[in-house]
Amino acid sequence: MNDNAPHIEITSFSNSIPEDSRPGTTVALISVNDFDSGLNGKVICSIGEDVPFALSPSLRDKMYSLVTKSPLDREKQSQYDLTITAKDAGQPSLSSEKTIHVVVSDVNDNRPEFLLSPYTFYVTEGNDPGASVFSVKAFDRDENDNAVISYHILRDGNDIIRDRGGENLLASFLNVNSENGDILALKSFDFETLKTFQFQVVATDSGTPPLSSNVTVNVFILDQNDNAPVILYPVSSNGSAEGVEEIPRNVNAGHLVTKVRAYDADIGYNGWLLFSLQEVTDHSLFGLDRYTGQIRTLRSFTETDEAEHKLLILVKDNGNVSLSATATVIVKVVEPKEAFAASDVKSAAEEDEGNDVTFYLMITLGSVSVLFLISIIVLIAMQCSKTTDYTSKYLQEPNYDGTLCHSIQYRSGDKRYMLVGPRMSIGSTIAPGSHANTLVLPDRRSASGECSSVVL
Structure with missing residues (x-):
């Protein structure tokens, strides 16, 4: 008869497991036994589904391994109470439960985080040197040494702090309390010398290996009435x-x-x-x-x-x-004369200077006017030259039958003659006995009464 409930025994157990354990990491070994036989002694073990753990059957009968089935995150949940249930196959079925407590141990997997980023502080000038003027604060979601934070000011290779204008400030200008993040000013601020500056603070935890982060701090100096007119x-x-x-x-x-x-x-x-x-x-x-x-x-x-x-x-x-x-x-x-004596001298100097300017201006205007007139004359001459050439070409047109006189050239010995008269035909000849000084033209009488011969 099924009169014995299954018995659960934890044979090996590590109650603490690192949060960076890979899935499949063994947490405990579990042995299950039922004194009944047959189906009454056949046992099935189970665990809740809402936990990142699972039961894996072992090669040995009635043995199970409790393993991780997903990554752990201590910062989300640092411990688990796991209930293992063993149930036989008898009728009616009998079962038993066993709860184990698993702790997720911390790993330095979180960097320090500042409460603000960036920080902005307003400090009145004339502060007491060596006193705390403001502070920064960071926290770490890890625990123990992994969450212990120290602070220091980030300085460049020349060990200086730079203000926003690019000017260099002495390294001793500021100091920070490494334990609590308080910023100390080692000298008094002067608004008329420095109005704003910027630097960075680094927060480092004590884990292995250590992790760190930095934050920008903007400081604005406030003016106070420390200067007389x-x-x-x-x-x-x-x-x-x-x-x-x-x-x-x-x-x-x-x-x-x-x-x-x-x-x-x-x-x-x-x-x-x-x-x-x-x-x-x-x-x-x-x-x-x-x-x-x-x-x-x-x-x-x-x-x-x-x-x-x-x-x-x-x-x-x-x-x-x-x-x-x-x-x-x-x-x-x-008296007015005395008051204006100096101004008169100045006015005379200004007048002389104004006369010189007027003289040079007149020379410039005269030169421009002469150049303009010369340009006009040259343009008129060029235009007349073009008109004469055009007229000559027009008079020498062979097909022209107007009433204007026509001219031809004639050479006799070393002399050159020009004959002017009405348009002549090819049949015009020199009159005999005229010593070659009379040209006989065909009789072409018109109402205009042109000459019929030309005496050379």
Whole structure:
């Protein structure tokens, strides 16, 4: 009678298998026995289909091998509980189960991965040297030593970091904590010197062999108001922001006296300059544009106004902590002749230069006109020559029967004669006794009354 259930025995078992094991790798050897006989002792073993393992019958009876049937991936599933079922063929059938625990061991098959790629950081200038300014972070899906990551900055063959403009930065400019990825700046950033730069950080695991990956880090330096305005004009010879301007007394209101020019190395609001008039001898005479720095007269000068005025201009930026500079302008009111003396000399020089230009221009125009007239005369002469040739050909046409006189040439001895008259026929002869000076023509009278003979 089928009164004995199959018995499952694990004869050899490795509870840990590397994740890079090939399909068909043996995990365990299983022996199945049933004390019944015949069909009651015939046992069939099976395992679930949703696992990457399978039972393979052995050459020996009632022996099975537990093998891998597909690649393993520890990062997806690191362990399996496999239930093996043994069932006999008796009626009614009896069965038994046995569960084994299989662990998939890690292999260094994953590179470190950074949380961001690329990294972008904004750092305000004037940071403390040696302090951490930002950090990068990578993780590894492996475990144990395969997931232990160290960081270092990737440097080229010259051991330098390059900024985006291609300039070289010292290797000691930045450093990285190899354990946690904190980036340290070993000197203070200066926006006016360096606005942006780029470098790469490498993360390497501790596996065998080690795997690594790198990430690009973009750093933008943010400006802060650390530069005071610089006065460009007025500046005297000793370097102080002071200048002298002379204007004629007869100028009207709105006359531009001068313009205070300045710049700030900062940007944005930190570099936006405003001008203000701090001190002036007469507030009714001069006005200052707060945005452009232009100084203009507010009214005309009178005889009672002083001849010299001192203006103190304050130039300040719009930073949170505003920085400023001052300039002094001395305005001297002079008589018109004195004010325009220098300008007259300059105007005379410009006039002489203008006269020279006019002279050369007249020569050029005259040359072009002469060449044009010569060209017209040559064209007319060529046209007349062509007309004469055409007329001669027309008069010598043998078939012409008009009323114009006809000419022929006649030679007697060393002399050459030309006979002119109406069209002659071949029968025309020289009259006898005329000493060869009278040509007798046939009588061809017409209404036009042509001559009938020509005396040579």
